[in-house]
Amino acid sequence: MFSIDYKSRLPFYEQLVENVKSMVLSGVLSGDDPLPSVRQLSSDLGINPNTVQKAYAALEQQGIVYTIPGKGNFIRPDTEALRAEQAQALLRQLSDLALKLKALGITLRQAQDGLAAAFKEDEG
Amino acid sequence: MFSIDYKSRLPFYEQLVENVKSMVLSGVLSGDDPLPSVRQLSSDLGINPNTVQKAYAALEQQGIVYTIPGKGNFIRPDTEALRAEQAQALLRQLSDLALKLKALGITLRQAQDGLAAAFKEDEG
Amino acid sequence: MFSIDYKSRLPFYEQLVENVKSMVLSGVLSGDDPLPSVRQLSSDLGINPNTVQKAYAALEQQGIVYTIPGKGNFIRPDTEALRAEQAQALLRQLSDLALKLKALGITLRQAQDGLAAAFKEDEG
Amino acid sequence: MFSIDYKSRLPFYEQLVENVKSMVLSGVLSGDDPLPSVRQLSSDLGINPNTVQKAYAALEQQGIVYTIPGKGNFIRPDTEALRAEQAQALLRQLSDLALKLKALGITLRQAQDGLAAAFKEDEG
DNA sequence: GTGGTCTAGACCACG
DNA sequence: GTGGTCTAGACCACA
Numbered sequence: 001m002f003s004i005d006y007k008s009r010l011p012f013y014e015q016l017v018e019n020v021k022s023m024v025l026s027g028v029l030s031g032d033d034p035l036p037s038v039r040q041l042s043s044d045l046g047i048n049p050n051t052v053q054k055a056y057a058a059l060e061q062q063g064i065v066y067t068i069p070g071k072g073n074f075i076r077p078d079t080e081a082l083r084a085e086q087a088q089a090l091l092r093q094l095s096d097l098a099l100k101l102k103a104l105g106i107t108l109r110q111a112q113d114g115l116a117a118a119f120k121e122d123e124g
Numbered sequence: 125m126f127s128i129d130y131k132s133r134l135p136f137y138e139q140l141v142e143n144v145k146s147m148v149l150s151g152v153l154s155g156d157d158p159l160p161s162v163r164q165l166s167s168d169l170g171i172n173p174n175t176v177q178k179a180y181a182a183l184e185q186q187g188i189v190y191t192i193p194g195k196g197n198f199i200r201p202d203t204e205a206l207r208a209e210q211a212q213a214l215l216r217q218l219s220d221l222a223l224k225l226k227a228l229g230i231t232l233r234q235a236q237d238g239l240a241a242a243f244k245e246d247e248g
Numbered sequence: 249m250f251s252i253d254y255k256s257r258l259p260f261y262e263q264l265v266e267n268v269k270s271m272v273l274s275g276v277l278s279g280d281d282p283l284p285s286v287r288q289l290s291s292d293l294g295i296n297p298n299t300v301q302k303a304y305a306a307l308e309q310q311g312i313v314y315t316i317p318g319k320g321n322f323i324r325p326d327t328e329a330l331r332a333e334q335a336q337a338l339l340r341q342l343s344d345l346a347l348k349l350k351a352l353g354i355t356l357r358q359a360q361d362g363l364a365a366a367f368k369e370d371e372g
Numbered sequence: 373m374f375s376i377d378y379k380s381r382l383p384f385y386e387q388l389v390e391n392v393k394s395m396v397l398s399g400v401l402s403g404d405d406p407l408p409s410v411r412q413l414s415s416d417l418g419i420n421p422n423t424v425q426k427a428y429a430a431l432e433q434q435g436i437v438y439t440i441p442g443k444g445n446f447i448r449p450d451t452e453a454l455r456a457e458q459a460q461a462l463l464r465q466l467s468d469l470a471l472k473l474k475a476l477g478i479t480l481r482q483a484q485d486g487l488a489a490a491f492k493e494d495e496g
Numbered sequence: 497g498t499g500g501t502c503t504a505g506a507c508c509a510c511g
Numbered sequence: 512g513t514g515g516t517c518t519a520g521a522c523c524a525c526a
């Protein structure tokens with residue numbers, strides 16, 4: 001579930017943020033589910049507790065997690081807002097991509113086929 | 125043509141690289157066209173010559189520019205390679221997007237329609 | 249009467265202290281009224297007896313409660329002191345607010361009107 | 373301008389956040405003004421650079437400051453939103469206070485007089 | 497010089 | 512046991 005790519009240039013703590021976000025978006029984590037404790041996760045991943053804490057703090061600031069000091073970190077119940085926001089962001093990225101693809105002479109047909117291929121490949 | 129956003133988080137030299145790349149892709153610059161000299165461009169933009177130098181070095185390393193010591197920097201004639209590389213990168217991004225869209229419950233049809241809309245909107 | 253918000257960032261024991269204080273101020277509890285026993289209350293609320301104990305100790309230290317070992321905990325008769333102390337604290341907060349409001353360019357008139365509105369709204 | 377109360381239970385970094393916010397609200401700092409560098413301020417205050425950085429990160433996250441890595445931290449130009457938000461928050465606090473004051477038997481007149489006194493005292 | 501990340505290790509309050 | 516804060520000190524990219 002939680003994993004870190006030590007070679008990535010993305011900071012560890014941002015990787016963790018993405019980890020949690022995608023778990024929430026895919027339904028693996030949902031309302032009031034507890035996250036691993038800072039110490040637990042840091043020892044599991046072999047990284048410093050401060051780094052995990054930074055990730056959790058960022059998640060709380062983004063409204064995805066709530067923290068109760070002395071108790072732990074939990075997923076916010078109102079996950080729906082995140083889904084909507086994320087969907088909007090992705091569709092915006094799709095539009096941006098479309099323009100660049102077109103500028104490069106790639107046809108709508110080719111782009112749509114590319115999408116379809118990726119959708120289907122995910123089936124396996 | 126060349127412009128820098130001083131408030132951007134993107135390093136100056138990367139902004140310059142993007143500048144050149146997009147000018148090549150849009151046809152503003154093409155085979156064997158000369159780039160401004162390091163001193164010229166750095167003074168125009170009010171930035172450190174080292175920064176321009178770094179951008180040109182990156183462009184050369186990426187095969188977009190060639191340098192003739194004592195003469196200057198020039199666009200490679202084989203612009204097609206850049207186009208292909210760029211197209212590949214964009215299609216990879218498209219695949220990534222597809223997976224995320226699917227995970228969020230957006231259908232292939234909806235995504236393809238989004239693409240089509242962006243393609244057409246660009247017409248106007 | 250006694251209630252705890254498990255999601256609050258306020259420590260349980262402080263929530264209990266506030267519970268008792270507000271009950272005294274509103275007259276629900278008054279001179280020599282007994283508080284629930286530590287064991288009783290802790291089991292009612294499903295929290296650790298140490299936590300209730302800590303709350304009662306804080307209340308005693310603040311002069312709101314007195315303890316008779318072996319008998320229990322009771323509200324002090326001199327409720328007036330608490331009222332006065334509370335009033336002083338609130339007026340201090342009012343002064344602090346006044347300075348901030350002023351710094352923001354809000355006039356005395358506007359602030360006083362805001363106060364009046366809140367006073368009246370409470371009527372209904 | 374920047375100061376820390378070492379005895380306060382408020383974390384250093386939050387004190388710094390409040391410092392900057394109040395300087396912005398009072399007009400001491402405004403659009404695009406630079407903040408002291410992390411290292412500079414930390415050495416001035418005799419605290420750890422990480423602590424200052426945490427404060428600056430919080431300010432950026434709150435939309436009060438923007439950071440350009442390698443260049444420094446600067447006040448956002450659109451300060452007006454902060455003023456409005458702050459004003460709203462203060463007026464809400466004022467309403468809350470009003471209710472508590474009333475519950476304690478303090479009259480509207482007394483409260484308004486308290487406000488007036490604080491407003492005037494600030495003149496000197 | 498600037499900010500950004502990470503580690504190691506300490507101490508605190510709370511339960 | 513939990514999270515929160517702070518320190519000291521290291522290394523990186525960028526200008």
